[in-house]
Amino acid sequence: MSEAAGPASVAVVGGGIAGFSAVRELRRRGYAGTLQLVDPDGLPYDRPPLSKAFLAGSLDRERLQLAPARWYADNGVELLAESVCKLNPGSAESVLTLSSGQEQAADVVLLATGARARRLPLPGMDLPGVLTLRTAGDAGQLRALMGPEARLVILGAGLIGAETAATARGLGAEVTLVDPAELPFERAVGPEMAGYLHGLHAAHGTGYVRGRAVGIAADGRALSVDLEDGRRLTATAVLVAVGGEPVTALAEDAGLEVDGGILVDRAGRTSHPRVFAAGDSARLRGGGSLSGRHFEHWDAARRTGEAAAAGILADAPPAPGADWFWSDRYGVHLEVAGSLSVPGRTILRGAPGPGFMTFRVADDGTLAGVAAVDAGTSVRAARRLIESGRAVDPAALADAGADLRRMARARP
Ligand SMILES: Cc1cc2nc3c(=O)[nH]c(=O)nc-3n(C[C@H](O)[C@H](O)[C@H](O)COP(=O)(O)OP(=O)(O)OC[C@H]3O[C@@H](n4cnc5c(N)ncnc54)[C@H](O)[C@@H]3O)c2cc1C
Structure with missing residues (x-):
């Protein structure tokens, strides 16, 4: 299948960052077929600000959106403000049944239904407040x-x-x-x-x-x-x-393989050839360093959405990078890349506070993970070092004067 060809029509279920990134990436790769995005909330919006600026009241609902309404019109993306109630991937005419009762045809479906907040099995969970x-x-x-x-x-x-x-x-x-x-x-x-x-x-x-x-x-x-x-x-x-639990009912009812998430390969392919999945609702099946891991963070959802777009067009998905997430609290910006829990040793740079970094060096001498406060540029460099798979010098990691960007650029 060529980049610009692909299936005649694609329906994306779920307008979070995974579904939105998939739609954007399909068009970026030159996909010219029919593209629909179905989400009961209508215009896709971003979730990380919900516990930060949006909750604080310093970011309004309009600025929460991932793109303005005209972006969808300009890019030929039809938004359907509906819930999908049923997925029937064996059917030609009605692959999706919408909450309005409308039947929707699509050659390929991408499930990007995300996660829901986990509830506790406690008395009182339904009380007001x-x-x-x-x-x-x-x-x-x-x-x-x-x-x-x-x-x-x-x-x-x-x-x-x-x-x-x-x-x-x-x-x-x-x-x-x-x-x-x-x-x-x-x-x-x-x-x-x-x-x-x-x-x-x-x-x-x-x-x-x-x-x-x-x-x-x-x-x-x-x-x-x-x-x-x-x-x-x-x-x-x-x-x-x-925490969250992946939303997988559509996939389960359609007989797709689900195990703590809709099981996919690196190109987002599920166990059904017409169905792809990405984001918090999906989980990578077997093999590879991420085996069995369900990584519920914004960047993973974005990247798996883009990988599924490549998969839908039968292109090779981009090489997987190191996991990365951020968190903001009390004016402190934390970034984390890779894993801080693999066997190995921890190296500290600086003292707790702005600029503080911790590195996890694996037993084979490669950098496995980094966590840092208010040090985005250094985390980007450390992320490249993680992805390079090169052995690192622990003394240089500990030295706040050693430039991580230079270390990341150095030839092996
Ligand atoms: C409060 C909060 C703060 C966060 N902060 C951070 C952070 O600081 N850093 C970080 O890295 N990550 C953060 N995250 C995690 C990040 O936002 C999620 O990993 C990301 O939103 C997952 O994207 P997604 O598209 O897979 O799923 P979602 O964002 O959950 O989107 C799924 C969409 O699918 C729709 N949907 C579900 N079922 C159906 C159906 N049957 N029919 C149609 N549509 C359907 C839903 O309405 C929803 O819009 C935060 C999450 C929350 C909730």
Whole structure:
């Protein structure tokens, strides 16, 4: 199949960063066929600001959009503001059934249905004021409950819980995080960086309770959260931030292989030749360094969306790069690339605070991962070093005067 040819029509289900990136990449590669993007929310928007600037009220709904409405018209992308209820990849005329009852034909379907916020199997999850955070609507609801009189209890101190705590503090709320971990985020960034990040909560007046919630109850106009050890916390709002679970029902009902995500290869191909998948809803099957890993971050969703676009056109997908994500809390910008948990040794550069970096050097001497605070340029260089697979000099990594960009440029 040539780049510009490809299937006559493609329908993308889900307008998050994965679905949007796939559509953009199809057109960038010269695809000239019919292209539809189906999402009940209509215009695709971005999720990372939902716990940051959008929740804080400093970014409005229009600027949350991944592209303005005219971009879709200019690029011949038809937006359908609907939910897909059924996928029938064996059919020629009605591959998709929409919530309106309309049947939709498409030669190829890309599933980019993302993830939903995981709920806890606790009494009280459905009480008013008990929320999760995945959509712009969720963020709007949470913001409406914030302010100086608010007492927010957040169950889960991972990326979204910690960011929301920081934003809610900025809005004047009293905030308590509850998590069973002694040191949250340790696996993702290593103990040294996790320790620094964790300390920011106390420094900004956010409470941290090590424990596990067993129930939430309405207590007059307030809420109470009961912990396993008998403690009780009171709140005006509770955010349950315990991760996401991939949205796979369409794929499962259609008989596609699903195992903790819709199983795909590096070109986004599922077990059905007419169906591709990308983003948080998908998981790479077998083989390769990412085997079995479900990486729920923005850049992975963008890259897998683009790889699926290549796959749909029967082009080779771009070479996989090192995983990368960022997080913002209390004015601190964290970036992480690769893995900080592989066997090896940790090298520190600088002291906890702006410019602090931790590196994970694998047993074979190559750089496996980096986590850094307010050091985007250095992370980009370290990412190139990770991708190069070259052995690195630990002393140079530890030396804040050694230029990582020069190390990344050096010939092997
Ligand atoms: C609050 C928050 C903060 C985050 N912050 C960061 C961050 O700082 N850094 C980082 O790297 N990552 C962050 N992430 C993670 C990142 O946003 C996700 O990994 C990314 O959005 C995944 O993109 P996606 O397109 O796969 O899925 P999604 O963004 O979940 O999009 C999926 C879309 O599919 C649609 N859909 C689902 N089912 C159907 C159906 N049946 N029919 C039609 N449409 C359907 C949904 O409506 C949704 O719009 C954050 C996520 C959240 C929620």
